Amino acid sequence: MGTPDPSGTIPTNQPSVQKSDDAAGFYTLGAPLIDEKAPTGPINTRWQRRKFENRLVNPANRRKLDIIIVGTGLAGGAAAATLGEAGYNVKSFCYQDSPRRAHSIAAQGGINAAKNYKEDGDSVERLFYDTVKGGDYRSRESNVYRLAEVSANIIDQCVAQGVPFAREYGGLLDNRSFGGVQVSRTFYARGQTGQQLLIGAYQAMERQVAAGTVTQYTRHEMLEVIVADGRARGIVTRDMVTGAVETHLADVVVIASGGYGNVFFLSTNAMGSNVTAAWRAHRKGAYMANPCYTQIHPTCIPVTGDHQSKLTLMSESLRNDGRIWVPKNAEDCAKDPRDIPEEDRDYYLERIYPSFGNLVPRDIASRQAKNMCDEGRGVGPAVKEIQPDGTEQMVRRGVYLDFADAIARMGQKAVETKYGNLFDMYARITGENPYETPMRIYPAVHYVMGGLWVDYHLQTNITGLFCSGEANFSDHGANRLGASALMQGLADGYFVLPNTIREYLADGPFEKIDESHPAVVEAKAEVEERIAKFLSIQGERSADSFHKQLGQIMWEYCGMERTEEGLKTAIGLIRDLKKEFWTNLKVLGTADSLNQSLEKAGRTIDFIELGELMCIDALNRRESCGGHFRGESQTEDGEALRHDDEFAYVAAWEFGGEDANPILHKEDLIYTAIEMKQRSYK
Amino acid sequence: MNLTLNIWRQANATAAGAMHRYELAGVSEDMSFLEMLDVLNEQLNANGEEPVAFDSDCREGICGMCGLMINGQAHGPEVTTTCQLHMRSFKDGDEITVEPWRADPFPVVKDLVVDRSAFDRMIQNGGFISANTGSAPDAHAAPVEKKLADLAFDVATCIGCGACVAACPNGSASLFLGAKITHLGSLPQGQPERDTRVVSMVGQHDAEGFGGCTNIGECAAACPKEIPLDVISRLNKDLRTAMAKGY
Amino acid sequence: MTPVATLVTGSKSTRSTIALKMLMAVSGLIFIGFLLAHMYGNLKVFAGHDAFNTYAEHLRTIGEPMLPHAGLLWIIRVGLIAALVVHVASAIALTRRAHSARSTKYVVKKNKGSSLSSRTMRWGGLALFLFIIWHLLNFTIGKINPTGGATHDPYNLLVDTFDPSVWYISVIYLLALVALGFHLHHGVWSACQTLGFTNAASSRARAKDAGLVVAIVIAGGFALIPLSVLFGIVTK
Incomplete structure (x- = not known):
């Protein structure tokens, strides 16, 4: 290890060696992966040189x-x-x-x-x-x-x-x-x-x-x-x-x-x-x-019910002037926020991260909002959450983003100039006036x-x-x-x-292939078979209902915080869901017309398969970094903890076959122009 | 709330369509209009009837893919896109008529889905500034008066949804056209092609079969991005200028 | 959809719908100019029998001897007929375009941005066209006196036409003036817009105000005449 090297040849870190193996049994380890096109030399010349080295194609x-x-x-x-x-x-x-x-x-x-x-x-x-x-x-x-x-x-x-x-x-x-x-x-x-x-x-x-x-x-x-x-x-x-x-x-x-x-x-x-x-x-x-x-983006408009089809983001700039809080006591959560006195409010980001306050990075702001709601201190309408075990619970998923102080400090006019369009959007979607009552926000995948x-x-x-x-x-x-x-x-x-x-x-044009090439015939046949399969199952459930259920599993177990146990549960649930999909899907209509249910079916099953791989990848990566937070890898204060010695690599997954384990290829991340540092926002 | 929906159903471009009546119970006022249709579709699917086809994508009012004629108004009673219209704009017991955009240059594909590729072709026929990748000078080489830059932005917010055409009694696309002509024509970069652009885009507009503008203002009233009628005047002015130059 | 390349080439500005609209706007503005002059002349009825008839005769002798008798009048008439042909022909062409642009009508359609005057341009225009035919028969070509009286004296013909005994003729004229007012209210603003003069909210508002003023001045100015006769202010 050393300081950044202008020649771009001396690494500042060693290849990582993974010691944990949480995903054992869910994957096969493949050969290490090397980017053969990776350039070398001084970092500020690499692209210029590559552009020159790359061959040209004659305009004709x-x-x-x-x-x-x-x-x-x-x-x-x-x-x-x-x-x-x-x-x-x-x-x-x-x-x-x-x-x-x-x-x-x-x-x-x-x-x-x-x-x-x-x-x-x-x-x-x-x-x-x-x-x-x-x-x-x-x-x-x-x-x-x-x-x-x-x-x-x-x-x-x-x-x-x-x-x-x-x-x-x-x-x-x-x-x-x-x-x-x-x-x-x-x-x-x-x-x-x-x-x-x-x-x-x-x-x-x-x-x-x-x-x-x-x-x-x-x-x-x-x-x-x-x-x-x-x-x-x-x-x-x-x-x-x-x-x-x-x-x-x-x-x-x-x-x-x-x-x-x-x-x-x-x-x-x-x-x-x-x-x-x-x-x-x-x-x-x-x-x-x-x-x-x-x-996961912290400032989105919360879910209002199980009809919800998508989430709407509001610019993160709102956190520059808005203050985020939840009631200190769970019994205040149903109250009108304006009736909750100052001393009963918990400005939790300002409390936990005094130097960054409401401007902590996206993942921290998101995770803390989840924690508050998990503690029962969320606000807004309680929405039904179907637990993967089938039980239902009502949870308030939202925290306040309050502009009262900003309005007092800058005046409503100035707030309007700066955030007017966002406030309008919020009002249109929620039917509430954010100049009068605090906005409610909750994180969403972005x-x-x-x-x-x-x-x-x-x-x-x-x-x-x-x-x-x-x-x-x-x-x-x-x-x-x-x-x-x-x-x-x-x-x-x-x-x-x-x-x-x-x-x-520059090596082309490649030998012409036509429609009769076996690879073409085979690929087309696969697609046609799949479409026919979706239409032939004739079960009970729409593609959307499978997609929604997948979403709930992913959000619960592979969302803002992931744990070994949760991810293993999720993998099991996703595999069950996949089985049910292939036996209980219902797609009406025909293949030879505009058929939005059919389109959704194809996309949903691909999402289900991807969801499983995401959980396996998350399970293997027993560290917290960026948009991946493992409950097992945090500091005493609940901060994300990276393990560069184990995981400074790109996890490249190869498809292992239907119902077979995926194969993991690791590409080591080696730095020459920069030194790895652990972040801190305290 | 409980609603009665009258929805246009049409199997494909060539089939004859008709209005169908559906009863829908338990609609929440927090739902968007399209989420209400999602719920209807779940119900139809469960009952063995093919769901209603309608276009939507971003569902946050910016992509321009959604667009329904709701009770005779493009995108419904509010000044917004269909996806941003919420059920709190309706009340229990309401009867809602839902139709596709009606214009011959926008043929119905299925149910409430129409083909708006005419808009793409209008853009293809001059709705751009020719600037090959890599050929651009430094971004600060040519300052742009703030007033013009703001004007260009205001009209560039057009999302190409087609509500202007749907609302216009003449089936004209002048507002869409005017917005693009104004956007590109108010910037210095857009000047070299300004005359040829307006002539070829207008030519494409006419060839697609859109109607002529009678300046009555239904388009601007229906536009979810509130693009003003000024842009049609600017379009006309540009065409007049081009005409004077012999294009 | 599978691409169907149907880009038109060689478009000409003069062959566009906008050019058609400009013809409509310009011909309409010619009519407004004519109407103002016509109204000015008609208001001479308030100056009395002789002043009105002298004015009517002067219209025929103006420009003499350079022009033949009624020469200028015919030049104006030819101009107006040409404007009318252009105005009506472009209206028909644009209306047909509009109909073919929406061959399937909406089951429910509401208006939220348009004035009544703008929506009545086509029917109102047709009504005005029919009225003009009657008006010409009444005063110019046919010289029809609804009371059965003499027709050679323009002033007396006018007063007879609006005589209370044939009140329904006045009603026809007044209704036509309402239609004209509506047509002008939208027409003036629309012409400004079509000619590209209303490029901002302020100029748009001014053009709309101008439409209102022109409509009130012209329709109101003309309406004074039948009303004055009906109420006995103007008599033989």
Whole structure:
């Protein structure tokens, strides 16, 4: 171990050696994994050198090369636009009715970039450092450095496209500080940054549709990847309107299908967000990395009843001025909060973390809210929670986020200017006026750091299958900083993938395969069989009811706090659920028409299988890091405790076969430019 | 609360559709309108009737995928998207009529689902600023007057839901079109293509079969993002300018 | 849906629906100009029999001898007929477009953003068209005197037309003026919008106010005449 080394050759840490084995019996240990594309040398030259080393594709050859991109969010849409501009023949797929609907659109806060327009000491190095630290030292330093490096280009690109970022009176771009970071590096477009960036990427992509380089397939769901002769050569899709199962062949396939937060049923993800594209690839051999890393956002609007279909996030900026509290006494919980005197309120974050108070990191704020509610001091309507053992209990799931002090201090007008749109949103959803009564908040699943394992080139372990954006695991480690999701999606789409995919395509065009190739025939047949199976079970329960039950299991046992016992219980429950799914599913309608129940069935079973793997991954990782908190690994004060000696590795899981144990491949995380430190927010 | 729902059911694009009547009990006022339909669908599925197909995705009012005509109003009685409409806007015993967006350029796909790809094609036909990846100058190279930047943002909040078309008695998409023309036309980056953009986007709008605007204002009243009618005037002005230049 | 590339190319600004609307707006504005002049002349009835008839005759002699007798009048008439043709033809074209843009109607449809005047443009326009035919038959082409009296004296013809004994004629005129007021109320604002003059909330409000003022001034100004005759203020 040593201090960071500018030559990038001397490691600051040793490979970890795992001593615990909580998941024994649930997995098989496979060979260690090495990223063969990992660059070496001084960290600040790695990407530049790699871009130079990666071979070029002759412009005349590009139109002969077919690229399939699944997903049209920031990562997929930006890649489609850029690769289309370069002259490749791109086919873009999305399940929505238009590429513009992709869930990147819902991101509110902003996008980080190391522009240092504020001259407040920001730099590529600092963004790199913050991101690795924020991810609790569970990401690759080369990837993160590259991300920080290209971040500035993203802003230039978006401005050129007409993205209306917030500006100052002088006409220059405005920045704000976000998520407890000490520099102002976040660019934003009011509370709708994701929307504006996505529309920018969408328009760039539509321009290529008009130019003929991109063909867009909307209302198409990818249901299988075609791997022929060791290479990903295409996908099988279902046209969601006609039900036609189609095969699409290409030289390379990119999965940019977003995250799988909906494994919890309730999350801030869109209703249609799903894991199917990534999970089908996983079943075909692609490794799934760190699936247990889940980011839970503390400031969401609480659940109101069992009809709830999704959760709505409110910007974390609310914690800058709002104070979080619960009643000291459980018997006060049903009272009007305004009738609870000051001395009977417990401002628990200010009490436990005096120096950070209400601004503690997301995971701490989330976990403490859960603890308060578990103690019976939650507020708001009591909602029915079905325990996995079948018993029901009524629990109040909410804590107050109170602006009374802020209104007294700043005046209602100032609060309105700063947070008006969020207050309006809250009022619309809850029917309560947050200027008069404190808001109620509760954590919700927001983002997943895990995803398909990729190398430095964003290529999965299946040759020719790339993965970008939230769907891959690569850049955020165990936790993602605020305003970094948009940065990663666009970095991958505009700047990284186009520069790495050419190295792969320089060997193409690959030998043409046609519809009669055995791999194509087989993949298509598998999809058709599966669809027929869903329709033939004719049981009693809707896909949604299975999905909801899975969500309850995951939230209870693989949510904010995970324990060995709980995870083992969850694995058992999920396996039972899976069995019941295949015997008691009820899907009405036909395969040859728009059938939303059928779509849900396919997504739900993939979520069930993923849920099991997430629990196994969480069970194996007996440490607390970022978005993964193991009850067994905490300090005396209840703080997360990392075990770098055991777990400084990427857990890449190989599909072991139907009902067989998954195989764990470990990729060691070795740092040269940064030193691992334990965080403290006390 | 208990509700009576009249819902348009149509098996596919070519089948004839009809209104169907459903009784739904035990609706909570905390439900969103779409969650109420989820509950109906669970009930239908249990009774062996195929659930009602409707579009929705983000369910937080930003993706623009949902959109229903509720009691004759696009997105219902409040100024918001269907997914953000809550049942507290209704009362026990209400009868609610739910129809898909009606416009020939938005053909019904099934039940309450329509095909809005005409909007994509309008964007394809000029609704962008041509800026190849990597070719951009530094973001601070061209300052933008704050007033214009704010205007561009205000109109760029359009979510492409199609409520303007649904509410317009002429089936015109002028508000959608005007919002994009205004967004791109108010920024310095959007100037080089301003004339050709408006002509080609309007041409696509007309070719898709949308109606002409009669400036009556139903679109702006239905718009969940409250995009004002000004954008249609700006659209007209840009077209007039382009006309004067011979485009 | 499977992509169906149907992007149109070679669009021309002059071939667009907006161009059609602009024709409608400009022709409408021509009518407003005409109506103001027409109203000015008509209000001469308050100056008495001779003043009114002199004015009517002057309309025919204006521009002489450079122009033939009634030359300017015919130029104006031709202009107005052209404007009418343009106005009606674009209205028909836009109405047909609107109908084909929504061939399946809603079972329930409510209005929440539009004024009554804006929703009555088409039927109101049709009513005005029929009224104009009657009006021309009454005073210009046919010279019909509803009381059966003489028709050669413009002033007397006017007073006879609104005579209380044939009160229903006045009612027709007054109803037509209500229709005209409605048409102008929306038409003025709509023309400003179509021509691209209302690019902000303030100018939009001004254009709407202008519509109201023009509607009240023109419809009200014209209405003074039948009302004055009915109530005996203007007599032969």
